[in-house]
Amino acid sequence: MHFLYKLNLAFKYLTGHFRRYIFLLIALSFGFAVITVMSSLKEGMTQSVFRSSENHYAGHIFVFGMEKPSGFLLVNDDEKIIRAVEESGISPVRVVRRTSYFREGLLYFNGKAVRQKNVFGVDWEVEKEDFLNLQYVEGSAPENDLTGTNGILISELTAGELKVLKGDQLTLQVNTRTGQKNTGTFIVQGIIKDNSIFGSYKSFVDRRYLNQLLGMEVEQYSSLGLYFQDLRDIQEKTDRLYAVLKSRLAFSPPVHNKKELTFQMDRQWEGVRYFTIPLQVYVSQVADLLTAMELISYFLYVIMVLIVMLSISVTYSLILHERTVEIGTMQAIGLSIRNVRIILVMEASLLFLLAIAAGFLTALGVLRLISLFSFSWIPGFEIFMDKGKLTASFTVITILRNILVLMLAALPAVFIPSMLISKLNLSDSLSGGKV
Amino acid sequence: MIRRKYIAACFYLLFTVFLYGVDFTELLEKADGLVNFPDSDFSAEYTIVQDRPGQGQTTTVSAVFRRDSDKKYVIIILKPEISKGQGYLKMEDTLWFYDPESRRFNSTSSKERFQNSNARNSDFTRSTLALDYDVLEGERVKLGRFDCWLLELKANNNEVTYPLMRIWISDDGLVRKTEDYSLSGQLLRTTAIPDYQLTGNKYVPVRILFIDNLAGAIIGGKFVHEKTQITIAGPSLKSVPNSVFSKTFLENIGR
Numbered sequence: 001m002h003f004l005y006k007l008n009l010a011f012k013y014l015t016g017h018f019r020r021y022i023f024l025l026i027a028l029s030f031g032f033a034v035i036t037v038m039s040s041l042k043e044g045m046t047q048s049v050f051r052s053s054e055n056h057y058a059g060h061i062f063v064f065g066m067e068k069p070s071g072f073l074l075v076n077d078d079e080k081i082i083r084a085v086e087e088s089g090i091s092p093v094r095v096v097r098r099t100s101y102f103r104e105g106l107l108y109f110n111g112k113a114v115r116q117k118n119v120f121g122v123d124w125e126v127e128k129e130d131f132l133n134l135q136y137v138e139g140s141a142p143e144n145d146l147t148g149t150n151g152i153l154i155s156e157l158t159a160g161e162l163k164v165l166k167g168d169q170l171t172l173q174v175n176t177r178t179g180q181k182n183t184g185t186f187i188v189q190g191i192i193k194d195n196s197i198f199g200s201y202k203s204f205v206d207r208r209y210l211n212q213l214l215g216m217e218v219e220q221y222s223s224l225g226l227y228f229q230d231l232r233d234i235q236e237k238t239d240r241l242y243a244v245l246k247s248r249l250a251f252s253p254p255v256h257n258k259k260e261l262t263f264q265m266d267r268q269w270e271g272v273r274y275f276t277i278p279l280q281v282y283v284s285q286v287a288d289l290l291t292a293m294e295l296i297s298y299f300l301y302v303i304m305v306l307i308v309m310l311s312i313s314v315t316y317s318l319i320l321h322e323r324t325v326e327i328g329t330m331q332a333i334g335l336s337i338r339n340v341r342i343i344l345v346m347e348a349s350l351l352f353l354l355a356i357a358a359g360f361l362t363a364l365g366v367l368r369l370i371s372l373f374s375f376s377w378i379p380g381f382e383i384f385m386d387k388g389k390l391t392a393s394f395t396v397i398t399i400l401r402n403i404l405v406l407m408l409a410a411l412p413a414v415f416i417p418s419m420l421i422s423k424l425n426l427s428d429s430l431s432g433g434k435v
Numbered sequence: 436m437i438r439r440k441y442i443a444a445c446f447y448l449l450f451t452v453f454l455y456g457v458d459f460t461e462l463l464e465k466a467d468g469l470v471n472f473p474d475s476d477f478s479a480e481y482t483i484v485q486d487r488p489g490q491g492q493t494t495t496v497s498a499v500f501r502r503d504s505d506k507k508y509v510i511i512i513l514k515p516e517i518s519k520g521q522g523y524l525k526m527e528d529t530l531w532f533y534d535p536e537s538r539r540f541n542s543t544s545s546k547e548r549f550q551n552s553n554a555r556n557s558d559f560t561r562s563t564l565a566l567d568y569d570v571l572e573g574e575r576v577k578l579g580r581f582d583c584w585l586l587e588l589k590a591n592n593n594e595v596t597y598p599l600m601r602i603w604i605s606d607d608g609l610v611r612k613t614e615d616y617s618l619s620g621q622l623l624r625t626t627a628i629p630d631y632q633l634t635g636n637k638y639v640p641v642r643i644l645f646i647d648n649l650a651g652a653i654i655g656g657k658f659v660h661e662k663t664q665i666t667i668a669g670p671s672l673k674s675v676p677n678s679v680f681s682k683t684f685l686e687n688i689g690r
Binding site: 108173181 | 590594618619621623651658659660
């Protein structure tokens with residue numbers, strides 16, 4: 001029998017018995033929707049963490065120096081590092097230099113002070129695009145190039161606590177590299193909306209101006225960030241860069257997570273020691289949390305798949321039982337057992353495709369609904385959100401994997417009853433024998 | 436440009452010395468000498484009242500022991516109850532902070548704020564103005580009832596918190612007022628010492644008023660600065676047992 005003819009028959013039987021199949025269709029599409037929502041949200045949360053950390057740390061691989069005993073982050077050997085980057089052949093698409101001042105920066109306005117977790121000195125001309133893409137409090141986005149100005153971009157939280165608006169003048173108090181007090185005045189040029197884990201108390205100023213306040217030379221900085229197009233082998237690229245750099249500069253041994261990094265940074269030495277790390281090291285604790293969430297989602301995933309499998313098996317067996325006589329009649333008019341089996345599987349496959357489409361549309365609806373609400377009231381949850389909202393991310397691999405998993409669950413639940421019913425002899429089938 | 440400024444400052448100082456017969460370094464040495472105790476120990480009770488506009492006052496009472504000859508000092512917090520038993524110990528170049536709750540010593544910096552007040556840990560130790568600062572300029576001025584020398588100082592090392600200072604020294608050699616500036620020249624803190632008490636042949640402030648020139652709040656449309664007043668009572672130059680200047684002493688007190 002021709003394939004298309006069988007397909008046509010299967011389609012006719014499916015539409016003919018559609019009312020019987022409705023529950024099965026709902027079970028399958030609901031299962032697929034739940035799995036899709038779970039996996040895409042998890043993917044979206046991972047990407048949110050990665051995006052905000054990428055923006056916060058400015059790069060995918062970093063080279064930074066730490067001066068002891070001052071504890072200042074300091075890179076003195078830009079030329080050597082850049083040459084090593086070229087020789088290692090890792091080919092970054094962009095190189096960003098930043099001066100970072102941690103924890104001790106105080107922003108004053110009208111007598112009120114807010115301590116900054118991070119004050120970043122940035123080269124506006126290099127990172128212009130990144131800052132244009134940030135989300136700003138309405139009417140507070142920077143309009144001009146801030147290169148060489150005393151402009152400052154502050155977080156919404158800092159602006160709220162200081163009660164400042166765009167255009168207000170702030171005083172930033174820092175301790176110089178040698179521990180003396182220094183201050184600079186800055187004009188607020190933008191108020192950044194950032195609900196991520198990294199967004200709370202941070203501000204961005206011109207790197208040269210910050211260097212001057214900290215008593216650093218113009219060409220010095222704290223860390224060199226390297227951006228890459230392909231993020232798949234970042235660790236391998238880091239290792240390659242380290243291999244070239246370790247013989248040329250005083251380098252700390254490679255570190256693979258935040259704990260190891262803290263341990264190495266707490267050690268005692270004199271002068272500047274360098275570190276090279278991938279972005280994953282900075283976010284390793286968040287990554288651990290994501291892995292835990294992934295395990296939970298897999299557990300729910302398996303439970304969901306089992307429920308779907310069970311409901312398909314029961315429902316499909318019942319449907320076939322109700323159709324035993326019909327199947328016997330098909331055999332009586334000359335259809336072979338094999339063809340009957342194929343038609344039944346085709347029928348189920350068409351139903352499966354319909355369920356996948358319905359499930360995907362349902363998932364899109366649910367995700368759209370979720371995106372309308374803010375979940376920032378859940379303590380600590382903001383680290384997984386993008387601009388205060390949970391966002392989903394669909395990757396072809398994830399969707400195909402979800403379809404495959406559901407198919408593997410549905411196949412035995414469909415195939416076994418089809419086999420059993422097609423094995424009944426004709427007289428049993430025509431008399432409505434049990435499956 | 437900077438060299439020119441220094442040369443001009445040197446000429447100015449030479450001219451002032453010639454005109455008034457005053458050596459500013461000597462003036463600073465005298466000011467340090469009057470409030471330091473190189474030949475004896477020192478102890479007193481310090482009451483620190485921190486006033487944050489709009490937030491009220493907090494009071495900390497502490498016992499201070501100094502042995503300037505060894506560059507050591509110990510501060511024990513007596514009040515409030517929540518901080519009781521906390522202590523500071525300066526030994527060699529390290530300043531230790533002891534917390535009785537965790538029973539741990541952590542190193543801190545003399546540049547840090549003392550108990551979150553406007554005073555710095557360094558305000559409790561011996562005065563080293565002549566050692567740490569060079570005089571850029573000096574002029575005769577009137578400060579309230581005092582005839583003073585107003586000196587502009589610049590730090591000659593990186594150990595001090597404030598790289599620039601203006602200091603008012605009355606004719607009796609006592610520091611009456613200081614203004615502490617950031618490296619960029621921003622006024623950060625003003626200190627006033629209106630009265631001293633004579634203890635032996637040394638002088639101990641009766642009150643020290645610190646005004647934070649950056650921190651404060653607008654109250655009733657007017658900017659009110661954050662301030663801290665330290666009152667020093669019961670100063671004594673009697674010998675303090677060696678055991679006081681030790682970690683064990685702080686641990687025992689904290690129990």
